[in-house]
Amino acid sequence: MNGLMVFSTVSEVSILIPVAIILLRRKYLSTELRILAAYVVVTLIRNIFGVTSDILYFIEPGRNFHTLFYYNWHSIIGFYIIAFLYFSLIHHKYWKIFIIVAACIFTFFSILEIPSGSITDIRTAFFNNYTYTASSLLVLVIVLAYFYQLLQDLKVENITKFPYFWVSVGLLFYFGGNLFVNLFLIKAAKTTTQMSWGIINSALSILFHLTIFLAFWYSKSLNKTQQDE
Amino acid sequence: MSDLQLIFIGSSGLIVLITFSILFVVYYKQKQAEQKVAIQELKAEMQRQLLESSLEVQEVERRRIAKDLHDEVGAMLSMTKMSFNQLIKKLNTSAELTEQGKTTKEFLEESISQVRRISRELVPSTLEDFGLISAIDEFIQKIHIASGVLFIFNHEGIEDTQRFDKKIELTIYRIAQELVNNALKHAEAQEITLKLSAQARKLLFIFTDNGKGFDLEAVKKDPKSGLGLRNIESRLSVVNGTFTFKTSIGQGTHTKIEIPLPKNES
Numbered sequence A: 001m002n003g004l005m006v007f008s009t010v011s012e013v014s015i016l017i018p019v020a021i022i023l024l025r026r027k028y029l030s031t032e033l034r035i036l037a038a039y040v041v042v043t044l045i046r047n048i049f050g051v052t053s054d055i056l057y058f059i060e061p062g063r064n065f066h067t068l069f070y071y072n073w074h075s076i077i078g079f080y081i082i083a084f085l086y087f088s089l090i091h092h093k094y095w096k097i098f099i100i101v102a103a104c105i106f107t108f109f110s111i112l113e114i115p116s117g118s119i120t121d122i123r124t125a126f127f128n129n130y131t132y133t134a135s136s137l138l139v140l141v142i143v144l145a146y147f148y149q150l151l152q153d154l155k156v157e158n159i160t161k162f163p164y165f166w167v168s169v170g171l172l173f174y175f176g177g178n179l180f181v182n183l184f185l186i187k188a189a190k191t192t193t194q195m196s197w198g199i200i201n202s203a204l205s206i207l208f209h210l211t212i213f214l215a216f217w218y219s220k221s222l223n224k225t226q227q228d229e
Numbered sequence B: 001m002s003d004l005q006l007i008f009i010g011s012s013g014l015i016v017l018i019t020f021s022i023l024f025v026v027y028y029k030q031k032q033a034e035q036k037v038a039i040q041e042l043k044a045e046m047q048r049q050l051l052e053s054s055l056e057v058q059e060v061e062r063r064r065i066a067k068d069l070h071d072e073v074g075a076m077l078s079m080t081k082m083s084f085n086q087l088i089k090k091l092n093t094s095a096e097l098t099e100q101g102k103t104t105k106e107f108l109e110e111s112i113s114q115v116r117r118i119s120r121e122l123v124p125s126t127l128e129d130f131g132l133i134s135a136i137d138e139f140i141q142k143i144h145i146a147s148g149v150l151f152i153f154n155h156e157g158i159e160d161t162q163r164f165d166k167k168i169e170l171t172i173y174r175i176a177q178e179l180v181n182n183a184l185k186h187a188e189a190q191e192i193t194l195k196l197s198a199q200a201r202k203l204l205f206i207f208t209d210n211g212k213g214f215d216l217e218a219v220k221k222d223p224k225s226g227l228g229l230r231n232i233e234s235r236l237s238v239v240n241g242t243f244t245f246k247t248s249i250g251q252g253t254h255t256k257i258e259i260p261l262p263k264n265e266s
Helices: A005-011 A016-024 A032-058 A068-089 A093-112 A131-153 A161-187 A196-219 A219-228 B003-089 B095-122 B125-130 B132-147 B166-183 B216-221 B227-238
Strands: B152-153 B191-199 B202-208 B242-247 B253-260
Touching: A005 A032, A005 A093, A016 A032, A032 A068, A032 A161, A032 A196, A068 A093, A068 A161, A093 A131, A131 A161, A131 B003, A161 A196, A161 A219, A161 B003, A196 A219, A196 B216, B003 B095, B003 B191, B003 B227, B125 B132, B125 B166, B132 B152, B132 B166, B132 B191, B166 B191, B166 B202, B166 B227, B166 B253, B216 B242, B227 B242, B227 B253
Parallel strands: B152 B191
Antiparallel strands: B191 B202, B202 B253, B242 B253
16 A cells, blocks of 8 residues: 555545534434535545545555446435536525526536446446546636625625535635646646555645635534525 | 655644634634624614604693693683683773782783793704804803802804804703703802803813712712713713713812714714
8 A cells, every 4th residue: 555545545534524514413413414414424424435445455455346336326425416506506596597507407417427437337446537627617617606705795704604604615726726637737748657646646635635624614604694695 | 655655744734624613613702702792882873763762752842832831821821811801891890800800811821931931942943043153152040040059161263153063063052951950950050150161073061060070970870860971871862972971079060061062064
């Protein structure tokens, strides 16, 4: 087990941080935070397969374990959950329509993945061709629309204690970073190795899990804000 | 491109996103602060307009009551007096009845005079017709005759007939009434000085009395006692005026009022 693998495993285990806070704050969760909790659960399931595979690889080096299937499906299900989350959070009619259209576009890209077997074959060795980039791009636009809504409304008393701000920051980092890696680095630089992508993705995952942790940590203040309103 | 270069570029991208998030928070807080200031200004303006409307309503109501008193009650009393005069002529037979009639007539005359006084006090018609200087002059003369208190009214630089904005004239007149009433009722003042002067773009009104003064802090804390001061403050807020009030026990009172004048009046 090399350093990169350990770092990758740590990033996958870090999903336990938001899981723990969800359990602690389960009484204070709003509908939207419950949707986010669903995303965390889906990620937890994916990561259980990932970490199990890492442990088995450590016990039996050289044996190949197939986990990409779960990662590919996670990217698809994850996008729909995030889209649903922002569909609830954004109240502007046109942006809601945009989210519906984005979900339709994403469904089209997901269907395009079927011939490669990345989402139909459990033993697949291929990453999704389009859905990672498409979901990153669409989530970024949706998150930026939400930031714009926050600026227009100015209803949040303390933005740094607002759960959805942290969710949005996390999504911006994670999907923005991944988009940057996918579009500009991996596609452009043919020499890129798995290692550089793995380090960046793992770092982004840890950062994302920490921002989700903050979102659930501030779920109490969200209840106060709603009462004030 | 080496892995190290890629990681460096990836980190730079991340730094851009972090910078964006920090800038968002800063900009958000800045906009929030601006919004708070705007809301506070709006609330203050709304409160000022509400107060202005309530004062206007008060003046309209005063005018109505004064008119009713003068035209209805006053006229009725005058008619009663005339009718009573006719009746008294026929009561010459008894000395006792004649005496009683005289007393009743005096009561009637007193009532007519009181109704006229109240009616005049309710609406400062002199203020409307001849301006602030004449109105204050008339007011202090009446008080002087009734109470014997010495008044000094100085209005250097302002002509007797000079007119100001209606709202400003009424504000100063009502405040002067309030301060004079306080000085007579509570302070037992023997000498009152009023000074009105027009300075660059503002009207200055200074009121001093030699009464017994009071503990200002104690009065401010007592919601019932501080009502007069709050009335002055409310009236001044309508014309964007300010005031300072100084007093202590045995030292009389000193009130300084400043009201900005509209550009065409300064």
